[in-house]
Amino acid sequence: MLKKILLIGFIALWFSLGPLTGSAIAADEPKIDTGDTAFMLICSALVLLMTPGLAFFYGGLVRSRNVLNTMMMSLLLMALVGVTWSLWGYSLAFGATASNLSDKGFGQGIEAFIGNLNWAFLSGVDFKPDPLGYAPTIPHLVFMAYQMMFAIITPALISGAIVERMSFKAYFWFIILWSTFIYSPLAHWVWGKGWIGAFGALDFAGGTVVHISSGVSALVAAWVIGARKTYPAQPTVPHNVPYVLLGIGLLWFGWFGFNAGSALAIQYDADKGPYAAVAFVTTMVASAAGGLTWTIIEWVFRGKPTAIGIASGFLAGLVGVTPAAGFVNPMGAILIGSITAVVCFFAVSLRAKWQFDDSLDTYPIHGVGGTVGALLTGIFATTTVNSLTGDNGLIFGNPIQLWEQFVGVAVTYIFAGVGTFVILKILGAIMPLRVNPAAEDRGLDVNEHGEQGYGEDFATGMSYSEKLHG
Numbered sequence: 001m002l003k004k005i006l007l008i009g010f011i012a013l014w015f016s017l018g019p020l021t022g023s024a025i026a027a028d029e030p031k032i033d034t035g036d037t038a039f040m041l042i043c044s045a046l047v048l049l050m051t052p053g054l055a056f057f058y059g060g061l062v063r064s065r066n067v068l069n070t071m072m073m074s075l076l077l078m079a080l081v082g083v084t085w086s087l088w089g090y091s092l093a094f095g096a097t098a099s100n101l102s103d104k105g106f107g108q109g110i111e112a113f114i115g116n117l118n119w120a121f122l123s124g125v126d127f128k129p130d131p132l133g134y135a136p137t138i139p140h141l142v143f144m145a146y147q148m149m150f151a152i153i154t155p156a157l158i159s160g161a162i163v164e165r166m167s168f169k170a171y172f173w174f175i176i177l178w179s180t181f182i183y184s185p186l187a188h189w190v191w192g193k194g195w196i197g198a199f200g201a202l203d204f205a206g207g208t209v210v211h212i213s214s215g216v217s218a219l220v221a222a223w224v225i226g227a228r229k230t231y232p233a234q235p236t237v238p239h240n241v242p243y244v245l246l247g248i249g250l251l252w253f254g255w256f257g258f259n260a261g262s263a264l265a266i267q268y269d270a271d272k273g274p275y276a277a278v279a280f281v282t283t284m285v286a287s288a289a290g291g292l293t294w295t296i297i298e299w300v301f302r303g304k305p306t307a308i309g310i311a312s313g314f315l316a317g318l319v320g321v322t323p324a325a326g327f328v329n330p331m332g333a334i335l336i337g338s339i340t341a342v343v344c345f346f347a348v349s350l351r352a353k354w355q356f357d358d359s360l361d362t363y364p365i366h367g368v369g370g371t372v373g374a375l376l377t378g379i380f381a382t383t384t385v386n387s388l389t390g391d392n393g394l395i396f397g398n399p400i401q402l403w404e405q406f407v408g409v410a411v412t413y414i415f416a417g418v419g420t421f422v423i424l425k426i427l428g429a430i431m432p433l434r435v436n437p438a439a440e441d442r443g444l445d446v447n448e449h450g451e452q453g454y455g456e457d458f459a460t461g462m463s464y465s466e467k468l469h470g
Helices: 002-027 034-061 064-094 140-161 168-191 195-199 207-225 241-263 275-302 307-321 330-353 362-380 400-430 437-442 444-449 464-469
Strands: none
Touching: 034 064, 034 140, 034 241, 034 307, 064 140, 064 168, 064 444, 140 168, 140 207, 140 241, 140 362, 168 195, 168 207, 168 400, 168 444, 195 400, 207 362, 207 400, 241 275, 241 307, 275 307, 275 330, 307 330, 307 362, 330 362, 362 400, 437 444
16 A cells, blocks of 8 residues: 555656656757747847938938939848848858857857858758857747848948949949858858957947948948049039938937847846847937037037938947947947047048048948947946956956957958958959949939939929930
């Protein structure tokens, strides 16, 4: 009788502890979190919204005869990079062989510099968390889609330097080559198990990968392609400032997904810091500080605050805080936004003084702003909000972090600058990089796309369709 009682008790104990044991094992395995997944889907959509936002921002700054071409330079990437990222770009940026990772989780050998093609054509990218641990609480497909939105908007930023003169055909092929051979390797170095991440440089949401790479590439592209034929003899006045304001509003709105979403979850362990909340707030206050600072400086130095000025200040603040968003506290973010706006303001002024035709000030805002933000990250980073990385900045007792930031910036300058130069020279040997002078005078909307933004030729009052068909 005693044996039967003991046996029944053992069986009851086994079944009662079994679920607990299973839960303990499951807790150690990656598990999809529905809240994190919903959050990242929303953030992905927000980042995609930034591309049409950029189209409006850039489109309003050019002359009316080039508005469609300028906006198409952004919208094209939603189609083009959306496909190439799925076919090979994502795998090159984030692919790695688990057995080839170091004990710290970074790639060794060739995979420290470029991803493999294991995930080409999205092979193995499914509903489970990615096997390399990039985002352990969301489906691999969602992580891929979120990173796709970054890959789309980054080369679109370059177009601001070469609008109103670059052939759309040449631009099409340039984007394919640049996104493959510049963006994907850089993303791998910083975010995808590559050597810059292993070195210790911090880039929360794209100071180097997005803004410095696009800004430096824009500078090189403007130099290789050359100035507009009317520059600087004829001033180029923005044709639609309300478009610019609409654009910065969409960009700022989308930037919350850009920065807060880079936490890849709503919140990590409470003891390690609520990254998404920190990044959301720092994004807001840095942009506000950038707009306020630019407005005051412009008021003092030029006598009047302008709408384009405050929009540029908002953008400078957003760019500056991007590499720092999850690594600094709100007061640090305000300083970063304000300092970045000051430096970008004078960079824009110098660009105009030197009469270099970076049409829409892409390098002075994105290149310079990304540089300032990346370096200031090395000063203001604090483990009070980023204990997952364990990195303080200079003012919190870690001067090495500033050196690591400098190395990351310098490498990005060299790689993006030289790579863009080589790509453009190869393309230039195959096809014209810019339209002919007559087409430039007529406007790229009609020449490159066969349509006009506003339906009529303001000089004659005739619609394009009427002119075309007599």
